[in-house]
Structures are given as C-alpha cells and as structure tokens.
Amino acid sequence: xxxxxxxxxxxxxxxxxxxxxxxxxxxxxxxxxxxxxxxxxxxxxxxxxxxxxxxxxxxxxxxxxxxxxxxxxxxxxxxxxxxxxxxxxxxxxx
Amino acid sequence: xxxxxxxxxxxxxxxxxxxxxxxxxxxxxxxxxxxxxxxxxxxxxxxxxxxxxxxxxxxxxxxxxxxxxxxxxxxxxxxxxxxxxxxxxxxxxx
DNA sequence: TTGATATGCAAGCAGTTACTTGCCTATAGT
DNA sequence: ACTATAGGCAAGTAACTGCTTGCATATCAA
Numbered sequence: 050x051x052x053x054x055x056x057x058x059x060x061x062x063x064x065x066x067x068x069x070x071x072x073x074x075x076x077x078x079x080x081x082x083x084x085x086x087x088x089x090x091x092x093x094x095x096x097x098x099x100x101x102x103x104x105x106x107x108x109x110x111x112x113x114x115x116x117x118x119x120x121x122x123x124x125x126x127x128x129x130x131x132x133x134x135x136x137x138x139x140x141x142x143x
Numbered sequence: 144x145x146x147x148x149x150x151x152x153x154x155x156x157x158x159x160x161x162x163x164x165x166x167x168x169x170x171x172x173x174x175x176x177x178x179x180x181x182x183x184x185x186x187x188x189x190x191x192x193x194x195x196x197x198x199x200x201x202x203x204x205x206x207x208x209x210x211x212x213x214x215x216x217x218x219x220x221x222x223x224x225x226x227x228x229x230x231x232x233x234x235x236x237x
Numbered sequence: 238t239t240g241a242t243a244t245g246c247a248a249g250c251a252g253t254t255a256c257t258t259g260c261c262t263a264t265a266g267t
Numbered sequence: 268a269c270t271a272t273a274g275g276c277a278a279g280t281a282a283c284t285g286c287t288t289g290c291a292t293a294t295c296a297a
Contacts, residue, residue, distance in 0.1 A: 054148075055284095058146075059285080063148070066229060070229055078243070078244090093287060093288085094243095095244095095246095096287075099286080117293065117295065118294090119243080123229075128226055128231065132222055132226050134161070135222060170273075170274090186255095186257095187258085189275085189276095190256050192275075193256080194255085210264060210265075211272065211273045
C-alpha cells in the first residue's frame with residue numbers, strides 16, 4: 050500500500066493523472082503514447098507500468114481489465130486527504 | 144527550490160506541519176521537543192533542521208529570526224496548487 | 238496452432254534521500 | 268572575556284527510488 054503523498058512525488062505520475070483527467074480509461078500503451086508524443090517522455094513501457102502500479106496502490110488510479118487490455122481511471126478521492134489534513138483556516142473564521 | 148509534492152512526501156515533515164498548525168511560531172528546539180515527546184521521534188536536531196529547510200524551500204514554512212532564535216510558521220498557501228491541479232469535478236456539473 | 242498484441246514479474250544499477258557525526262558561527266547572560 | 272544557548276555547514280552512509288533489461292504469461296486473430 051503506497052502513500053498518496055509518495056505517489057504524487059513524481060512528475061511523471063502527476064502527468065499521468067493529468068492525462069487521465071483529460072481522457073479517462075486509457076490503456077498502458079495509450080498512456081505510453083501520450084507521454085511520448087505530448088510530453089516528450091521517452092520511458093520504457095515497464096517504467097510507466099510501474100508508475101501506474103504506484104498510482105493504483107495509492108488509490109489514485111483504479112483499473113478494469115477486459116480481455117488483454119487494462120483500462121486506467123483517475124480516482125481523485127484520495128486527494129481529499131491532503132487538504133483535509135491541514136484545513137486552510139478561512140479568513141471568515143472569527 | 145523544492146517541490147511542494149516532494150516536501151510533503153515525508154511523514155516527519157507532515158507531522159511538523161501538524162504541530163505548527165496547532166501551535167505556530169515554534170523554534171527548532173521546541174519542534175525537536177514536540178516530535179520527541181508527543182510523537183516518539185528520536186531524531187537529531189540536524190535531521191529536523193534539514194526537514195525544516197525542505198519545508199521552507201517549498202514555501203510551506205516561513206521563518207523569522209530574532210536574536211539567536213528562529214521562529215517557524217506554517218504557510219498553507221502552496222497546498223492550493225495540489226488540489227488546484229486536479230480540480231475534483233463537482234457532481235453538480237452537468 | 239502459430240504469431241502478434243497487451244501486459245506482468247524480477248533482478249540489477251545509478252541517482253537520490255534521510256539521517257548521523259563532527260565542527261563552526263552567532264547571540265545572550267554572567 | 269568566558270560560558271551556555273540556538274542554530275548552520277558539510278561529509279559520509281544506509282536505504283530507497285526510478286529506470287532498464289530480459290523473460291514470461293495471457294488474449295486475440297489467422
């Protein structure tokens with residue numbers, strides 16, 4: 050089980066979340082193409098697969114397997130634990 | 144300049160933010176005592192000083208030096224960049 | 238079945254991180 | 268001036284992280 054904070058401590062993983070938040074439900078190969086073409090990241094498929102594993106372990110990505118493809122979906126719910134830990138006191142609070 | 148995500152990827156640093164959000168403006172030695180007594184963390188002063196340096200470099204802590212003491216204040220503003228990057232789509236959005 | 242596609246597992250390597258140890262600077266009190 | 272207090276700098280080390288390479292598994296199409 051990976052911590053949400055650690056999962057977010059990597060620009061590649063953050064970009065993956067960016068991409069999934071734009072187009073959800075992509076496969077590993079689609080994500081590889083996205084990162085290579087649109088972000089100039091020349092990583093191997095395995096490297097990206099490991100990143101997806103970290104994101105999934107942190108609950109930020111949920112997957113669904115159909116046939117030989119695995120679809121990845123962005124789950125923003127764990128992000129609430131971050132700002133929820135240090136609730137920024139509103140100035141309207143007397 | 145340290146990334147906010149990296150600064151948060153450490154439980155000790157997160158606890159420091161917890162402590163400062165409860166009692167702001169503590170010195171290095173006060174923070175050391177807090178971590179040791181209330182959290183059972185037996186770290187050296189230098190280790191905690193380095194953590195404070197990371198937090199300050201990320202903008203999460205601002206400091207003010209008076210005499211031989213340095214006071215540390217929690218600045219939650221950089222946290223807005225985290226949830227701001229992946230705005231959780233509200234369900235009221237059609 | 239044969240071959241191509243989509244993904245998984247695991248070992249190894251280089252760079253980074255957290256922590257310690259040792260020494261140094263600066264301020265305050267006597 | 269001397270001592271204690273509060274903090275800073277830097278090198279070294281053990282553990283971890285991101286990435287690659289190589290091989291294996293599973294699904295689909297012919």
